[in-house]
Amino acid sequence: MQRRSIKPFRAILLLGLGLGLGATAALARDAALLERGKYLMNGVVACGNCHIARGEQGQPLFEKGLSGGMVFDEPVFKAVAPNITPDPETGIGKWTDAQLAKAIREGVRPDKSIIGPPMPIEMYRHISDQDLAALIAYLRDQPPMRNAVAKSTYAMPLPPSYGPALASVAAPSVKDKVKTGEYLARIGHCMECHTPRSPQGRLEMDKLGAGGQTFKGPWGESVARNLSSHANGLKDWTDAQISKAIRDGVDRQGKPYKPPMGYGFYRSIKDEDMAALIAYLRSLSPMP
Incomplete structure (x- = not known):
């Protein structure tokens, strides 16, 4: 009787170990994704170069994170970098991952409006699926900052789209x-x-x-x-x-x-x- 009772216990133990190893592997993948997002954001992609809040002399206000407000005053547009922190009211806190992906890589907001320059959508269409997921993971990990910024205005026509919808992009x-x-x-x-x-x-x-x-x-x-x-x-x-x-x-x-x-x-x-x-x-x- 004892030997027969060990079998279900052993099965439960092995199942528990399997679930634990699976969870550990998932956490490792999430950590690796976040680390890649951190490297990209704080390196070559440099989203903060535009989206970090700025003082009156243009100095970065790092304590306000990626809460936007930098103004790009050009002959054909006056663009204001938006708040891309997870604040639900003034940032991207209510956006789904799919909506974030479409905004970054295709230039379309959740309300279907088109994102204009200087956001480099033509370039971002080449971001690979893995790197896109890493960037979104990094944005989700940022502290939410409440900062309402003005809307961008354009004296030039924005394209109806930057190209067909993207299914998958490989590095x-x-x-x-x-x-x-x-x-x-x-x-x-x-x-x-x-x-x-x-x-x-x-x-x-x-x-x-x-x-x-x-x-x-x-x-x-x-x-x-x-x-x-x-x-x-x-x-x-x-x-x-x-x-x-x-x-x-x-x-x-x-x-x-x-x-x-x-x-x-x-x-x-x-x-x-x-x-x-x-x-x-x-x-x-x-x-x-």
Whole structure:
């Protein structure tokens, strides 16, 4: 009788161990996803460069987190970075993961309205499913901050959509350094600033990386430099000089660049990702 009674006990014990191991594995996956989201957010994607609340002189108010308010005053739009903390009234607290994903990658809010520039939706359409989930996990993990911001206004027509609905997006193979660099440059929206815009505010993709956009702010004016392989661009720069410019915000002579480039975020980019980014920049066609 004793030996027969052990069997159900053993089955229950094994079931419990299986459930425990499954829960542990799930927690490990969640932790890894959150860690990836943290790396992306505080590195190459640098959402905080626009969405961190700012003071009167443009200084980041880190204690207010990603509660928005930064103003982008351009000839064809006056955009205000929204609150993307989990606050239910002024942020994204009531949005589902699917709604967040559609807003980030397709530029469509839950109310079906279209998100306009400078949110780089054309670039974010390339975010892989895994990285998108990681970014959403990070946003969910942030403290909610109540901060109502003004709506953006546009003197230019917004597109009805940025393309067809996306079912699934895969990341490139890490074995292909240039493709990996292109992927990182896209989700880091490098070309959103470093590509000229037409008078209608659209990126001139046939001049990818040629620079020339002017950004006004408390710092005065700054002009996005040429990132192509042209002599006016990065042709004569070493990899170390490019890396230092991206991470530290200084030119080859050590002179500081002006904002709005997110140097404080980019210094967190891992060496292997920086090498891939540089390989991609080297591959750009020369643009005068």
